[in-house]
Amino acid sequence: MLSVKELCSLLKVSHMTVRRDISALESEGEVHSVPGGVRISRSIRIEPTYQDKSTAHLAAKRAMAAHAATMIRSGQTVFLDAGTTVGHVVQHLEGKKDLTLVTNDLTTAVRLSDISGLDVFQIGGHVDVRNRSTVGLFAAGMLGHFNFDLALMSTSSWDSASGVTTPSEAKVGVKQAAMSNSAMNVLVSGSEKYGLIGTFNVAPLDLFDQVITDSSMPSEELAQLSEAGVKIHVTET
Template sequence: MIPAERRGYIYRYVHERNVVSINELAAELNVSHMTVRRDIQQLEAEGKVVPVSGGVRLNDAVKQELAYSEKAGIHHQRKMAIGQAAADLVEDGQVIYLDAGTTTFEVARGIATRANLTVVTNDFTIAHYLMQYPQLTLFHTGGLVDARNRSCVGQAAATLLEGLNLDLAFISSSSWDAERGLSTPSENKVMVKQALLRVARRRILVSDSSKYGKYGMFRICPLTALTDIISDTDLGEETAEPLRGQGLQVSLVSRKIPA
């Protein structure tokens, strides 16, 4: 690998595990400890990771999300379980929104064969997938194209959403916690998600536990602006219970075990 490819691999690897030792990275990449340390120093300079004794962990301050193609395989079993639990909430005849993301793609897979649903999304991958199911009524928001995340963001997408009444909005996030609420490193995503909060009767965060405790520069809303959170059991009841005490419906699902 060239250095840029190696650093990208390290960042994805740390995303999967949150904390990784230098020994593990050196063995995984078959390179020297010094090479790994140089790569970590570069990633640290970019604000992506934080060094710890003998290793590295993700920075709680999310500077940039992984590209869609890079995050698709990370925590996939968790995302599948969350997606199915979310799909089980959908009733016939409803108008639902699927936010851009790899977890919401799993929601799309869960509702794809249903009849009498209207689906709105800003995600090109979700729209392309659901186009195979003509019994669904499908809308794409349009707007400013975010090629890295294969979606549309910005004012045009938000304006489309402001003209709708949604029964359920399944909202994705790369960073959220009880103190800072829902946040993002991308300013153009804020207005889209805030529009959802105004037009959806039920506002459901679908996000695995690895995103909890992270925060982006731009705050979207406190968690109490949501109605539900669906995450995985690694979030822990000690985190979920105080959120339930604030009126949120919090569901923690077990990851699926590959057959």
């Protein structure tokens, strides 16, 4: 990260000029402004495999999933987006009544089927083998047949300027279809993904009713998001 003061000194320009240029670069997704300075945005061109993600940041993922599960009420229809963090929600559903769970995550669907009393729908479509999920036009089309009370959404990349993004075009329509048919949208994503920017835009952060992240998120980033009106819950591990 570089502070505004450092940039003024390095470039030999005024504070106003630096602020103007930061704003222009941020609108293009090239940098991410933080209180008192700026840092370069990091692009993501390909997601890690499901196997790689399943063993990373486990404590933080479990804590985020536990909080997300408290939002699920009996009688609801809930979308569980593909991803290892949202997948941990399943272990908290035992005993909940009259729930309809819809997911495009193959592993999550299998785990849900082991819990008695749940009505489970697996979304069909093209199988993304790396991420063990269904994506694409057919998957998005099937989601249009549901009305969700709650959609728990995942992402590989997010930040305050670009919102939720993805390196996979085939995931865009699926995520957007779930969100557009949900009364409440919640993003569940770790701090390690913040500041990453994928090739394709999914949704700005103001379309989410809440963002659940972990305690490793820098305080200055949390302050900036709060100032922008984003409702954030930080889980402790």
